[in-house]
Amino acid sequence: MGKRVGMEVSIAAAEAVKQANVDVISAYPITPQTHIVEHLSELVANGELDAEFVPVESEHTAMSVCVGSEATGARSFTCTSSQGLALMSEIVFITSGLRLPIVMIIANRTLSSPLSIWNDHSDVMSIRDCGWIQYFVENGQEAYDHVFCAYRLAEDRDVLLPVIINMDGFILSHVIEPIEFIDQEEIDRFLPPYKPLYRLHPDQPVTMGAFALPSIYTETKKAQEVALLSSMPKILETWKAFGDLTGRYYNPIETYKTEDAETVLITMGSFGETASVAVDRMREEGRSAGLVKIRLWRPFPFDAFRKAVLGAKNLVVIDRAISLGGPGGPVASEVKAALYGEESKPTVYNYVAGISGRDVSPSDFIKMVDKAEIEIEEGKKDGYEIYGVRE
Amino acid sequence: MTKPESEWTWKELPVGNVVLEPGNASQYRTGDWKTLMPVLTKERCIHCGLCYIFCPDMAYSVNEEGYFIADLFYCKGCGICARECPTGAIAMVEEEK
Numbered sequence: 001m002g003k004r005v006g007m008e009v010s011i012a013a014a015e016a017v018k019q020a021n022v023d024v025i026s027a028y029p030i031t032p033q034t035h036i037v038e039h040l041s042e043l044v045a046n047g048e049l050d051a052e053f054v055p056v057e058s059e060h061t062a063m064s065v066c067v068g069s070e071a072t073g074a075r076s077f078t079c080t081s082s083q084g085l086a087l088m089s090e091i092v093f094i095t096s097g098l099r100l101p102i103v104m105i106i107a108n109r110t111l112s113s114p115l116s117i118w119n120d121h122s123d124v125m126s127i128r129d130c131g132w133i134q135y136f137v138e139n140g141q142e143a144y145d146h147v148f149c150a151y152r153l154a155e156d157r158d159v160l161l162p163v164i165i166n167m168d169g170f171i172l173s174h175v176i177e178p179i180e181f182i183d184q185e186e187i188d189r190f191l192p193p194y195k196p197l198y199r200l201h202p203d204q205p206v207t208m209g210a211f212a213l214p215s216i217y218t219e220t221k222k223a224q225e226v227a228l229l230s231s232m233p234k235i236l237e238t239w240k241a242f243g244d245l246t247g248r249y250y251n252p253i254e255t256y257k258t259e260d261a262e263t264v265l266i267t268m269g270s271f272g273e274t275a276s277v278a279v280d281r282m283r284e285e286g287r288s289a290g291l292v293k294i295r296l297w298r299p300f301p302f303d304a305f306r307k308a309v310l311g312a313k314n315l316v317v318i319d320r321a322i323s324l325g326g327p328g329g330p331v332a333s334e335v336k337a338a339l340y341g342e343e344s345k346p347t348v349y350n351y352v353a354g355i356s357g358r359d360v361s362p363s364d365f366i367k368m369v370d371k372a373e374i375e376i377e378e379g380k381k382d383g384y385e386i387y388g389v390r391e
Numbered sequence: 392m393t394k395p396e397s398e399w400t401w402k403e404l405p406v407g408n409v410v411l412e413p414g415n416a417s418q419y420r421t422g423d424w425k426t427l428m429p430v431l432t433k434e435r436c437i438h439c440g441l442c443y444i445f446c447p448d449m450a451y452s453v454n455e456e457g458y459f460i461a462d463l464f465y466c467k468g469c470g471i472c473a474r475e476c477p478t479g480a481i482a483m484v485e486e487e488k
Contacts, residue, residue, distance in 0.1 A: 208409055208410075213396070216397065
């Protein structure tokens with residue numbers, strides 16, 4: 001068992017990238033991701049990490065560098081937030097189409113405008129359909145752990161897909177948390193060196209990123225979707241192997257006090273810990289409340305999700321992003337789609353809360369549950385509101 | 392490539408749609424894009440090779456008699472050769488299909 005250290009989560013995440021023994025890092029600094037790449041550049045400069053750190057002029061180039069390096073068989077890492085992700089997005093879609101197992105941490109931050117450096121999920125929701133495997137971590141330990149899980153999963157010959165680790169900007173990235181470090185020998189056993197299936201090499205020339213006519217493009221997308229959907233067993237297998245190594249077992253859907261719960265909160269990311277405090281308080285008051293935390297956003301774990309919520313009467317889904325002009329937040333849309341085919345299903349009430357880093361406390365979660373329960377009782381079927389707006 | 396791309400199923404695609412056969416772009420018929428095709432009047436040809444030099448698709452090659460001839464499998468019918476020919480030996484005529 002490794003030692004437990006108090007450390008800023010960004011630094012711990014960077015240390016994990018070092019322990020994952022990456023070959024190439026390319027990134028452009030942007031708040032609140034900065035500390036991660038800053039620390040990595042120090043590790044490379046100090047000779048503590050034998051990797052190429054490629055400083056670039058933009059995130060578009062950062063991901064382009066990673067595509068190039070990964071294509072030659074080098075384990076590559078990048079990291080961004082918000083506007084940086086928006087600028088990078090063109091290459092994000094190319095990466096998954098090329099099936100390059102790059103790992104990226106997104107320190108989630110609000111998209112402009114208005115300009116805001118604080119946390120929400122609007123950045124990653126803008127690339128929701130990019131074809132990457134997407135985790136949302138809840139705390140610093142999960143952020144550290146998922147770097148290893150991400151590389152092992154991404155590079156698996158049966159997967160070969162890039163992975164995004166979403167971690168809430170500031171709320172996680174800039175907070176000091178106790179992190180249990182894993183010994184390097186154990187990491188090396190868990191994460192073997194990357195053996196690419198295809199790579200750019202003069203001895204065996206291949207073309208990556210070729211043009212596709214309408215006569216073949218549809219087949220390429222079918223193949224890509226099947227690859228993403230069929231990564232699920234490997235996602236579970238990777239978490240199981242990680243749990244056997246560290247004792248920390250992760251699931252695509254985590255449940256907290258959901259047994260016989262009438263009302264279940266649904267959260268993603270760092271909301272989970274606060275919401276669990278709210279659930280504890282409601283339980284103390286004798287209320288029938290539980291919590292479901294979505295850790296795996298893509299591929300969406302429909303079966304595990306249905307299994308977790310189908311016994312409940314009400315679902316209170318908390319989104320940290322707005323889907324402007326849509327049916328509510330993106331998580332609620334997914335939740336409703338997951339339940340559509342069910343004969344008997346809970347009523348969904350959706351809140352958008354905590355955008356641009358506005359605090360959401362345990363009592364806020366309780367207030368959201370209070371209102372949802374009353375309105376559902378009164379017959380409301382499709383509740384949706386932006387929580388805490390001054391009228 | 393044993394069968395045309397338009398007959399491949401999704402299961403037959405290599406991971407990431409990597410092209411494993413180097414130089415297989417030569418199998419791609421760009422010739423069916425054209426409406427006009429170049430026709431050479433040999434009597435006027437002075438073998439200068441400007442058509443060969445200017446052709447953006449490298450469709451031209453020299454035949455045994457020393458004339459530059461466009462391979463219609465690749466020729467897109469852009470007409471640059473006809474425009475550049477100093478003696479007007481190349482005419483663009485409608486292709487009969």
